[in-house]
Amino acid sequence: MIWNSWNDFWAMGGYGLYVWGSFGVTALCIAVEMVWVKRARENALTQVANELAAKTNGKEWS
Amino acid sequence: MIQKLFIYASPQNFYPLAGRLWPLFALLATALSVWGLWLGMFVAPTDFQQGEGYRIIFVHVPVSWMSMVIYLAMAFWALLGLTFNTRLSGMMTQALAPTGAIFAFLSLWTGALWGKPMWGAWWVWDARLTSELILFFLYLGHIALTSAIDDPRRADKAGGVLALVGALNVPVIYFSVKWWNTLHQGASVSLTKGSSMAQVMLEAMLIMGVAFWMFAVAMALYRVRSIILVRERHAQWVADLPEVKAQMAQKIAGGANV
Numbered sequence: 001m002i003w004n005s006w007n008d009f010w011a012m013g014g015y016g017l018y019v020w021g022s023f024g025v026t027a028l029c030i031a032v033e034m035v036w037v038k039r040a041r042e043n044a045l046t047q048v049a050n051e052l053a054a055k056t057n058g059k060e061w062s
Numbered sequence: 063m064i065q066k067l068f069i070y071a072s073p074q075n076f077y078p079l080a081g082r083l084w085p086l087f088a089l090l091a092t093a094l095s096v097w098g099l100w101l102g103m104f105v106a107p108t109d110f111q112q113g114e115g116y117r118i119i120f121v122h123v124p125v126s127w128m129s130m131v132i133y134l135a136m137a138f139w140a141l142l143g144l145t146f147n148t149r150l151s152g153m154m155t156q157a158l159a160p161t162g163a164i165f166a167f168l169s170l171w172t173g174a175l176w177g178k179p180m181w182g183a184w185w186v187w188d189a190r191l192t193s194e195l196i197l198f199f200l201y202l203g204h205i206a207l208t209s210a211i212d213d214p215r216r217a218d219k220a221g222g223v224l225a226l227v228g229a230l231n232v233p234v235i236y237f238s239v240k241w242w243n244t245l246h247q248g249a250s251v252s253l254t255k256g257s258s259m260a261q262v263m264l265e266a267m268l269i270m271g272v273a274f275w276m277f278a279v280a281m282a283l284y285r286v287r288s289i290i291l292v293r294e295r296h297a298q299w300v301a302d303l304p305e306v307k308a309q310m311a312q313k314i315a316g317g318a319n320v
Binding site (some may be wrong): 002012014015018023025026029030034036037039040044046047048051052053 | 313
């Protein structure tokens with residue numbers, strides 16, 4: 001362990017803003033992407049189900 | 063063996079395979095990033111020149127590598143798609159682009175945050191930075207182009223050509239620090255000269271690199287499944303999928319309430 005305290009760790013020797021700005025935005029982007037792909041899958045499933053439902057409904061009515 | 067590989071060139075067979083594989087890659091990405099961050103943030107010593115500021119390297123270098131690797135992967139799928147006319151190729155190219163764009167953005171972002179304290183500037187128009195910016199625009203261009211064309215086969219062709227031509231930019235990025243006099247430092251790790259870093263710093267950086275790689279694979283596999291679903295929605299095998307059936311049942315249940 002190279003840090004004397006947590007304060008030391010967060011300060012990053014005065015580079016805290018730059019180091020945590022890099023790590024923070026990277027973590028944020030990763031989180032956003034995971035939400036995106038999840039939502040894209042839900043949308044895809046909804047679209048497929050809607051079209052299938054429309055198709056079967058059409059068959060029943062004709 | 064080769065024939066076995068070609069089985070998975072069909073979306074119908076690749077869909078379940080990708081579904082089985084993505085959690086594995088996600089797990090690897092998580093485990094490796096915990097390990098890499100531990101080494102990078104708690105074990106690696108302070109740099110004698112840059113103090114603690116150098117620790118940005120543990121995200122900057124891996125995301126920059128991945129921004130280039132993903133583009134090469136896109137070009138590979140594009141080449142496959144354009145020569146063999148395989149349907150899956152275009153879907154893979156499309157599935158990779160958003161992840162690549164995010165990594166290219168992160169490369170520029172973390173680079174700016176590293177440049178400011180070390181060079182005194184967020185941005186300079188130097189060959190390395192400019193070619194990486196072009197890479198970012200190539201990703202955005204690819205996403206815009208493929209989503210602007212309605213016919214998926216034509217979108218695949220156009221996107222494939224863009225991916226292939228744009229791939230020329232990747233060696234330019236990589237060798238820019240050699241070809242031109244840049245403010246950006248040379249490669250810290252080189253195949254010919256080995257590494258100029260302390261062992262543990264190098265290890266942490268490489269582990270983070272593999273972690274981001276695994277993450278990118280997991281995201282691409284997850285995303286390609288959604289693309290396959292939409293593109294193949296008229297196929298019977300999609301209608302037979304348990305997740306599609308569940309969605310239908312939910313829809314019918316929801317409809318009955320109205």
